[in-house]
Amino acid sequence: MTGKGKTPNTGKRATSFDVAKAAGVSRSLVSAVINGTPGIGVGPETRAKVLKAIKDLNYQVDAQARAMKTGLSRCVAAFGDMKNPLFLQVLEGMQKACAERGYHVLISGQSEDEQDRLDMLDLYRQRRIDGIVTLDDTDYESAAWIARVRESGVPYVSVEGYAGTEGVASVLADYRDSIREALDYLGGTADRYPVYLEAYEDRPERNWAERDRIAAYEAWCSARGWTPVVHRFHVHDEAWLGLYLEETAAAGRGLPPILINWSVGAVPLYRAAWKRGIRIGDELVLMAGDNTRRSNAYLSPSLASVEIPYAEMGEEAVRLLLEPSQGERGSKRWLRASIRPGDSVPKG
The missing domain is CATH 3.40.50.2300 (Response regulator)
Structure with a gap:
């Protein structure tokens, strides 16, 4: 094992021997910490001592030599x-x-x-x-x-x-599970249950994640005896969203809760609602099934969403x-x- 760095007061480069002496352990244990040697167990306290000694001594491993070894x-x-x-x-x-x-x-x-x-x-x-x-x-x-x-x-x-x-x-x-949790969070009744809006960007074809989301939504509705309602739109098609809001509101039953697949698709929906005087969080309950851009907190009102980990x-x-x-x-x-x-x- 070779390394660079200098021991205190001597000006000499620190070695694994110096690290072992400072940490009160053997050189083989130092090597195990640095290299993750299998079969040699190192407790958290011992590991912390070795890492502290490495830092204090400014010990630096020669990566090329270690790779060869x-x-x-x-x-x-x-x-x-x-x-x-x-x-x-x-x-x-x-x-x-x-x-x-x-x-x-x-x-x-x-x-x-x-x-x-x-x-x-x-x-x-x-x-x-x-x-x-x-x-x-x-x-x-x-x-x-x-x-x-x-x-x-x-x-x-x-x-x-x-x-x-x-x-x-x-x-x-697990997109199926995430949609089930989002729908449970939204809730609903037989008269007003969530509608699913599916935004797409480059290609209208569904990938496995979108298929899993749709399947989860359909199963959730069917388990309650409700008819799934799915609409697809291009993520930048604010005009379609505005028309959807107008036609749905004109039906006289109030706007249903909306679960939209991506948070980026919620941005034009916010704009479309604002232009028509529709208050999100009041007249329109809205949630995103995937906070794709971590933008939910920056929208007003803040957007409830599923956080993909x-x-x-x-x-x-x-x-x-x-x-x-x-x-x-x-x-x-x-x-x-x-x-x-x-x-x-x-x-x-």
Whole structure:
């Protein structure tokens, strides 16, 4: 084990021996903390002592030498679109889980060129990363990419992708359960029960997440003997939303509660309601089934929503990547969402 840094008062570079002496442990235990050596248990207090000694002595591990010795870089690649705020949430969780295990996160930005993904395989062959986590679109299932992953042998986990592909490790949100919880939160009666508005953006085809949401809504209504009411619209089609509000209000029965699939789709709905003098949270009860941009608190009134746990999904992806003993390689992990209250759904 080699390292850089200088011991106090001597000006000499600190070594693992210096760290072991300062922490009152053996050098093998220091190595176990730094390298995560399997089979050597290290208690939390001992680990804290070693980490404190490393910090106090400014001990720095020579990553290249360690990789040659252990075959590990102690670094995980995170791949996703840097313009996507959801990717930043995944990174937040990955960073937390990696820090707990003495790992670092290497961020690989996504572009239109599929070569970006292939470049990460070269990093693995060069021992510069120990695995890859990607944040994918929910409909992403590239057989060509998985073939290259398997050929290289790199540990790999997709967040949100490959829901329908067996043998590929994925961390996924339980969208069925999240919609059931949202509908229970909204409530309703036989005369006024939630209508489901489904916004779409680039492609009108439904991916697995949207299919799960719709299925959950239909099952929830059917269990109560109510007829599901689903409307689809382009996420920027404010004109359609305005017409829907006008026609529904003109029917004379009042506006039903609305569950909209994405929070971004609620923004034009807010505008359409405001232009027509419809008060959200009063005349119109509204909730989003997915707070895609964490924008609910910035709307007025605040938007009640389902919070998809992207940070926790990043954490779980790292655990699945680095701790295969938790489950077989290629398993699926489904995480539950939570309700984020807002003034658009009055309670109490």
